[in-house]
Amino acid sequence: MKILVDAMGGDHAPQAPVEAAVRAAGELDIEIALIGDEKVIRSELKKYSGYPTDKLTIVHAPEMISNHEEPAKAVRQKKGASVVVAANMLKKGEGDAMLSMGNTGALLASGLLIVGRIKGILRPALGTILPTAKGPKLLIDAGANTNCKPENLVQFGIMGHVYMKNVLEIDKPQVGLMSIGEEEGKGDDLTKKTYSLMKAAPFEFYGNIEGRDVMEGTTDVMVCDGFVGNVVLKTVEGMGHVIGGMVKELFTKNIKTKIGALFVMDGVKDFKKKLDYREYGGAPLLGCKKPVIKGHGSSDAFAVFNAIRQAKQFVATNVIDGIAECLDNMEE
């Protein structure tokens, strides 16, 4: 198995992807191709000695796509951009999965325009693993699609269900529909129509969930339009950041609180670990013909390593075939 890693994208590139790739090539029994500016990657690799060179290759891709470019246009024009090179390799079978910490729009466009959709999937969607009170749960769509139709949301449910079953090994993942009331009649036009379709869908449909269920982790999969999902995801991240700052302030205020901190240090570490997105890898772009994963832009080497491990699971557990089968069953 070969994982294609964009070495140029993200806040800590190329250091974080290169460090993670070196570790993954050594530990995970997979091959890695680092894709990006060869000179830059080679120079970064000099920091590490003794990594398995047979398992770690470099593919030269000199161009960059900036955040200010129109993604679809940039993907069509910049054939030498690392994310475009990776997507083309994935399409041709020169790799089994791709991972990028770079520009989200460019990754979505590469997945859609180059890798292509699974037959029957109307729109691929970004799934994000959220740490909750009941463990890691999947929010889908976290921002790939706005103005969704009910059929899109049902397919998000199917894809999320297969992902959680295969990659996170949950026996019968429950799928919840994000709304603003528990009862069937509650919600907006989109969720009301989606509710009746989901009752007939080939997964365990829990019914409506609400915002309070996000961190409670009420269901394994939380389905929503990408606008709502993106707002929810960033609200949770932002709140984590604000509260993290408050907790830090609380313990560093004065000598007395610093002493107090010593007594609860272990618990604080557990607490931080539970809420640390880096533990849970990247966001799968579900619905493409091959596994595509978006790593968080601020990923450090630890986060990139976990995303590579997740990519391996994504391939090994045949998520793509599982989604295709589930769609076939539904159409019959």
Added chain:
Amino acid sequence: MKILVDAMGGDHAPQAPVEAAVRAAGELDIEIALIGDEKVIRSELKKYSGYPTDKLTIVHAPEMISNHEEPAKAVRQKKGASVVVAANMLKKGEGDAMLSMGNTGALLASGLLIVGRIKGILRPALGTILPTAKGPKLLIDAGANTNCKPENLVQFGIMGHVYMKNVLEIDKPQVGLMSIGEEEGKGDDLTKKTYSLMKAAPFEFYGNIEGRDVMEGTTDVMVCDGFVGNVVLKTVEGMGHVIGGMVKELFTKNIKTKIGALFVMDGVKDFKKKLDYREYGGAPLLGCKKPVIKGHGSSDAFAVFNAIRQAKQFVATNVIDGIAECLDNMEE
């Protein structure tokens, strides 16, 4: 000034509204009418001696609206329900503002069907004060309207702006539009159209904000469709609940952590106070001809007292006239 308080609604009724009304009648230099089952209220009032009976009256309203009834229908049929009696009194000028901790749907329907809209307002909206890193900020609409149009969102901005200026005494409140990207072109169909309208609106338009700005408190007013606002509000409340539980667990784990807790107790109290919705009163239903306030269903007497104080400010600072003037200026 007389505030009409629904004594029957909420998880802690009649105890919480009655206790809060007694305190408010004594401290806030206003009159209070407690509306609900007279016998129940009288019996509850026996707990308190020496409150100013000239400032605290009871209005008998024996009926109840349950959570399972269709709100608009219930409001039309149950003339004796406390929230309906309060709305009719408000309409007739027998009170200056109304507050209920009961069924949200019934309160919204009473506001819309009985109290009525300010001329020119298409849809009233629920504003909710959120505690943020930069102090209390207003999220509007927090759940009164789904499937909004751009004109609705612009009016939410106007109403939120006037409320924050008058009631929270913010000099030039900045209004942000909730979206999924900072740049003007980012968002869904609704926010893209709203953006161009907001540029010409009679308030300080900040531009797009994202989920991470909610708890950062980037803008004084955060405007969104009621579906999105309700999901955001409940996500924040739910996350507060989960993290609160984790912090409690952290400090009560064993003898060592319990000792640690003693050192940081003051800070934890500050921290809890900062995130405590009870400090900030209720959610104003903005756009009605008279001040209508929705208190949180789980309000205790302290929260109800703060909501009554907020109702007083709502009346005293002429929010309704301010909204009407702002609309007039816009139409000219």
